[in-house]
Amino acid sequence: MRELGERAVVVLGNHDLHLLALAQGHAEARKDDTLDEVIAAPDRPDLLDWLRRRPMIHVEGNHILVHAGLLPQWDVAQASALAREVEAELRGARHEAFLAKLYGSRPNRWTDDLSGADRLRVIVNATTRLRFCTPEGVMEFDTKGETTRAPNGYLPWFDVPGRKSASSTVVCGHWSALGLRIAPNLLALDSGCVWGGRLSAIRLEDRRLYQIPCGEAGAARGR
Numbered sequence: 001m002r003e004l005g006e007r008a009v010v011v012l013g014n015h016d017l018h019l020l021a022l023a024q025g026h027a028e029a030r031k032d033d034t035l036d037e038v039i040a041a042p043d044r045p046d047l048l049d050w051l052r053r054r055p056m057i058h059v060e061g062n063h064i065l066v067h068a069g070l071l072p073q074w075d076v077a078q079a080s081a082l083a084r085e086v087e088a089e090l091r092g093a094r095h096e097a098f099l100a101k102l103y104g105s106r107p108n109r110w111t112d113d114l115s116g117a118d119r120l121r122v123i124v125n126a127t128t129r130l131r132f133c134t135p136e137g138v139m140e141f142d143t144k145g146e147t148t149r150a151p152n153g154y155l156p157w158f159d160v161p162g163r164k165s166a167s168s169t170v171v172c173g174h175w176s177a178l179g180l181r182i183a184p185n186l187l188a189l190d191s192g193c194v195w196g197g198r199l200s201a202i203r204l205e206d207r208r209l210y211q212i213p214c215g216e217a218g219a220a221r222g223r
Contacts, residue, residue, distance in 0.1 A: 013067035014128040021099045052090045056083035068174040069130035071137045072160035082123045109138045145177050
């Protein structure tokens with residue numbers, strides 16, 4: 001992806017941030033990690049430097065690209081502004097301190113008076129981990145299955161009535177159990193390649209869908 005230069009725009013997700021934190025010694029390796037090649041690469045510093053300079057959100061026309069989702073209280077302008085706060089920390093001299101305080105699921109909702117690590121953590125969790133939340137924007141991170149498994153009082157973030165970003169089309173992934181979902185204001189493209197499903201892409205101009213099967217070999221690489 002790095003070699004594609006400006007021909008490709010990628011946004012950061014939870015696994016990318018885990019890699020950055022792991023490389024700085026601020027996270028423990030997980031048993032299903034597949035990051036050893038990056039950690040041991042001779043050009044590791046360049047790869048990690050490139051990664052931490054990727055955006056959290058990308059807006060183009062009426063489309064907004066984000067890894068996981070947006071809180072219902074955020075319109076596109078606010079979400080973009082908050083994403084820039086995280087990007088500034090990741091790209092700045094204090095990025096190690098930021099990564100050291102990255103992990104955790106609290107606070108679990110947005111309020112405008114949040115500051116410091118709590119504020120940044122909520123922004124990161126919403127954009128890279130969000131699946132279910134209440135209509136008031138309280139996030140829940142334990143449930144990872146299909147939408148029918150939503151805890152009492154929680155909804156998929158994109159189904160919250162009155163969601164302020166609903167006038168734009170959100171392009172996202174992250175939620176492999178959700179599967180491919182194409183709606184007027186949502187393009188959820190994670191179709192389970194990591195589990196041997198399909199890798200999906202969509203052409204925005206006409207919404208033509210492209211898919212390739214991942215199969216067992218793809219699933220092994222994805223894990």
